[in-house]
Amino acid sequence: MTIHVNIGEAKTRLSELLAAAARGEEVIVNKAGVPFATLVPTPEAMAMARDSRAAKRRAAFGCLAEKYKDHPPEAFDVPLSMTNEDYQARIARKLK
Structure with a gap:
């Protein structure tokens, strides 16, 4: 998602816009309606930010960490419930 703001609005919402840029959103600051700068x-x-999210996940694992310490990280990957083709076929059946 792209966020367009003018300079005055960017001044008042700078913290919010920086957080959005850190989440990966594109933030464009306009001057007189023309793109002037991009926050990245x-x-x-x-x-x-990635390390912080990883630390939160490890902390949430908490009490079970000792029980599952010998398992490789791949053991905790959740497989997809259906492929894109299965999903498209399901949508097609519902729209008939």
């Missing part, structure tokens, strides 16, 4: 996170900020 630095690679270091992206790495810090």
Whole structure:
């Protein structure tokens, strides 16, 4: 999703816009209706955010960490419930 804001609005919503950019949204600051600048996170900020999310997941695992410590990380991957082709076929059946 792309967010377009003018300079005045960007001044008042800077924290919110920076958070949106850190989430991966494109934030474009306009001056007199013309795109003037784009907010993008630095690679270091992206790495810090990724590490923070990983730490929260590890903390949430919490009490079960000892029980599953010997399992490889791949053991916790959840397989897709259906393929894209299956999904498209299901939608086609519902729309008939």
